[in-house]
Each structure stands twice: as C-alpha cells, then as structure tokens.
Amino acid sequence: xxxxxxxxxxxxxxxxxxxxxxxxxxxxxxxxxxxxxxxxxxxxxxxxxxxxxxxxxxxxxxxxxxxxxxxxxxxxxxxxxxxxxxxxxxxxxxxxxxxxxxxxxxxxxxxxxxxxxxxxxxxxxxxxxxxxxxxxxxxxxxxxxxxxxxxxxxxxxxxxxxxxxxxxxxxxxxxxxxxxxxxxxxxxxxxxxxx
Amino acid sequence: xxxxxxxxxxxxxxxxxxxxxxxxxxxxxxxxxxxxxxxxxxxxxxxxxxxxxxxxxxxxxxxxxxxxxxxxxxxxxxxxxxxxxxxxxxxxxxxxxxxxxxxxxxxxxxxxxxxxxxxxxxxxxxxxxxxxxxxxxxxxxxxxxxxxxxxxxxxxxxxxxxxxxxxxxxxxxxxxxxxxxxxxxxxxxxxxxxx
Numbered sequence: 001x002x003x004x005x006x007x008x009x010x011x012x013x014x015x016x017x018x019x020x021x022x023x024x025x026x027x028x029x030x031x032x033x034x035x036x037x038x039x040x041x042x043x044x045x046x047x048x049x050x051x052x053x054x055x056x057x058x059x060x061x062x063x064x065x066x067x068x069x070x071x072x073x074x075x076x077x078x079x080x081x082x083x084x085x086x087x088x089x090x091x092x093x094x095x096x097x098x099x100x101x102x103x104x105x106x107x108x109x110x111x112x113x114x115x116x117x118x119x120x121x122x123x124x125x126x127x128x129x130x131x132x133x134x135x136x137x138x139x140x141x142x143x144x145x146x147x148x149x150x151x152x153x154x155x156x157x158x159x160x161x162x163x164x165x166x167x168x169x170x171x172x173x174x175x176x177x178x179x180x181x182x183x184x185x186x187x188x189x190x191x192x193x194x195x
Numbered sequence: 196x197x198x199x200x201x202x203x204x205x206x207x208x209x210x211x212x213x214x215x216x217x218x219x220x221x222x223x224x225x226x227x228x229x230x231x232x233x234x235x236x237x238x239x240x241x242x243x244x245x246x247x248x249x250x251x252x253x254x255x256x257x258x259x260x261x262x263x264x265x266x267x268x269x270x271x272x273x274x275x276x277x278x279x280x281x282x283x284x285x286x287x288x289x290x291x292x293x294x295x296x297x298x299x300x301x302x303x304x305x306x307x308x309x310x311x312x313x314x315x316x317x318x319x320x321x322x323x324x325x326x327x328x329x330x331x332x333x334x335x336x337x338x339x340x341x342x343x344x345x346x347x348x349x350x351x352x353x354x355x356x357x358x359x360x361x362x363x364x365x366x367x368x369x370x371x372x373x374x375x376x377x378x379x380x381x382x383x384x385x386x387x388x389x390x
Contacts (some may be wrong), residue, residue, distance in 0.1 A: 029272045029308045030257075032265035058254045059273070062225075063261055070227035077224045078254070113224045 001041055001175040005188055007034060008154065014181050018128075018156065019100070026125055026153065027060045038175060039067020042123060042151035045173050046072065049148040051121045053077060053114065055140070057107055057132055064153050065123035072121070077114065079107040079136060092142040094135040100128060107135050109143075116144030127152040127174060130161025137170075149173060157189050196236055196370040200383055202229060203349065209376050213323075213354065214295070221320055221348065222255045233370060234262020237318060237346035240368050241267070244343040246316045248272060248309065250335070252302055252327055259348050260318035267316070272309065274302040274331060287337045289330040295323060302330050304338075311339030322347040322369060325356025332365075344368060352384050 013021040025031040042064070054076045056065035062078050069076035082093075083105065092109045114120070122136050133150055140147045149171030155162045157179040162172050177189035208216040220226040237259070249271045251260035257273050264271035277288075278300065287304045309315070317331050328345055335342045344366030350357045352374040357367050372384035 023305065024308070025270075028275065028305060029270050030261060030264070032261050032271055033268070035261065036265060059257065059275075062254070062257050066225060066227050066230065066258055066261060069225070070231060073228070075220075075224050076227055076258075080223065080254075110218065110223060113219070 001038070003034065003037060004153065005176050007031075008176055008178075009186060012186065014184050014186070018159065018181065020154065020156070020178065020181065020186075022154065026063070030063050032063075035063045035067045036070075038064045038153060039069075040071050041175060042068040042121070042173070043071030046121050046148060046151065049121065050119045051148055052118045053145075054121050054123055055079065055109070055114070055136060056123045057081065057136065060125040061123055064125060064151070068121065068123050068151060075113075077109060079109045079139065082106045082108050092139045094138040094142075096131050096135040098131060107132075107139065109139050111143070114140070114143035114145050118143065118145040119148050120145050121148050122150040123152075124150070125153045127155040127162050127172070128159040130165050133161070133165060133172075151175075154178065196233070198229065198232055199348065200371050202226075203371055203373075204381060207381065209379050209381070213351065213376065215349065215351070215373065215376060215381075217349065221258070225258050227258075230258045230262045231265075233259045233348060234264075235266050236370060237263040237316070237368070238266030241316050241343060241346065244316065245314045246343055247313045248340075249316050249318055250274065250304070250309070250331060251318045252276065252331065255320040256318055259320060259346070263316065263318050263346060270308075272304060274304050274334065277301045277303050287334045289333040289337075291326050291330040293326060302327075302334065304334050306338070309335070309338035309340050313338065313340035314343050315340050316343050317345040318347075319345070320348045322350040322357050322367070323354040325360050328356070328360060328367075346370075349373065 011024045015021050054065050054069040057079045065076050097104050152174040155174035155177040157177040179189045180187040206219045210216050249264040252274045260271050292299050315335050347369040350369035350372040352372040374384045375382040
C-alpha cells in the first residue's frame, strides 16, 4: 500500500536494531484518515471471504481493526491483555510471549462474542515473530470459528513470523513488509503481486 | 443521542450498584457504525470550536475518539497508562485515581504531539467521578494547549463528576447521561436541550 509505505519512510523512526517507531500516525497519535484507507484496503482484500467478525488485540490494533470492521460491516472485538490466568468459564484465553518486550501475557475474549458460526479476520498493527497472531488463532480455534486470514499494517519481514505462518498455508495480508532496517534504511519487500 | 440510548437499554447490563457493562458494542466488542455516528455527533457539537487534536485514554476511548477525529479531520492521540512515574523529559504525565477499579495509575502523552498551538477535544467512553478527565485536562494545561471541551459517550450522572466539571465552567457534552440505575432500571437525564 503505497500511501502507508510513504508515511513509514517520512515519519517512521528506527530505534535500535529491530524497533520501528510509528508513534506519530499509528501507535500513540493516530491519523484517522490513513486508518480509514488501511481499513478499506483490508476490506477490499477480504471482501469475498465471508467475514463475520474482525478481531484484534488492545491497544494499537484497535484503530485499523475498527475501520476494517466499518468497511466490512461487521463487529470488531479486541482481545484484552491480562496479567494472569483468569480461570473464567465465560472466556477464551491464550498465552502470548512477546519477544520485543521480553514478557509473557494472556489474551482474553468473552465467549459470548465468538462462536462456530463466525468467520474471522484478524487485524494487528505489527507482525514480527507472530506470537500475538498465534494466540489469536488459538482463541478462534477454541471458539470453533473459521480463521479467514490476517491483515497486518506493518510486517517486519526480517523477523520471519509472517513467512512461518504463510508456510502453514495461512493467509497473511500485510500492507507493508519491511525486509531490512539495516544502516538506518528501510527496505520494503516487493509485494506488488499481492497488491 | 437516541440511537445510543436505545442501544444502552437493549444491550447494557447493570452489574452491581454502579457498574454498567456495555461490552457488546463499546468496551470489548465494538459496533463500528455506532462509533461512526457517535464520532459524527461529537464533531457536529464541536464543529465551531477550532479543534486541532482529539485526545483520549487507552483503551475504550479510542473507538469513539477515532471517529470524532475522522469527522473533524484532525489527529487523535491516546494517552497511555503507565504503572509508575516514567520521569521522561519528553512526556507530559498526570495521575489518575480510579474509584471504580480502586487503583491509581499515571497517564502519559509525548510532548511532541501537543503544544500551545493546539485546541483539544477530550473524548472518553465513560464519565463517572471525572478523575480521568481531570488527568487529561492537567496534561493539556502542561502543554499550554486550549481545552475546548469533552465528549463523553456515557455519563453516570449519579456519580456527579460531570456536574462538578460543568460547575467550573467546563464544556462537557455527554451523549447519554444516566441519572439512576436503581432497581435494575436505567433512567436517562432529559438532556434534549443539549442535543
């Protein structure tokens, strides 16, 4: 998605070996019109997938997920992060290990909002090692729902989580895939064929 | 806002003396089209206020704030919750005491995104005691920005935070004000004059 890639080049800040800060338009300050275009792009790519729910994780996934749900005319669920096992019979739970933040957390979705009647599009702001997506896919499977695919705003291709998931036959649509941030220069994967 | 009040009556769950759960359309599962209508309503009410930034707090304020920013054509900032003082010279910080959750937390906004050139509309999902709004107003003042007013989705009128702020001359626009939830029955304040 050209508009997104341009924004990343203009406003993204490389902070350390593998950290890209996009606080000015996605993770702290949000550009709602860019989010609308991103949501529209996800909706276009998944328009024939029979999506009934969009699912994301708090916090930064909410904005792109919300506009994807808006354009697909379906509800949006955000999984909540929890520090410990809640052992609540009314929730689905899964464990996520964050390599970036070097910590483990649990994600929780109330059972009332996901069932085997659902076909789910997962949305997240970043895909790195893919742990968050794995946790969300686990929750979808617990619900007996169908996983249609994922829509990712920025994929860190050099961390290979996306390729690992694709090699299992899962559909992962990333609007910008970064294959390298070495020498403070962002190199995008040529994914025109997917666009 | 009639559509919102109807949704609260149909889908809201009174859980305890002063807790209203709206997890099915606002706090866990989100109805993006209702959020669009809510954002449009806030934008209409503040269209002549010269708003340059919409500010909210993670997590549940993000959805209505995002659509308010969309319709006002301005960026949206969400203050991040932090457990401890970060002592970062690049951030504005304030303390919020949550009566509902009986805990204290700090909210943080990067200085880069708010300045004295800004006129701010605060958005939040709930207004009860008003502590979160007080913290956000504190941050706006630290930035030297102008506080135009607040837009609240659901105000718990019986907890009086909104009236306290209004009595100080602050503009607080709530789309639904609940004056009582006694006997498991929701009574809205007649705020048609404000609509």
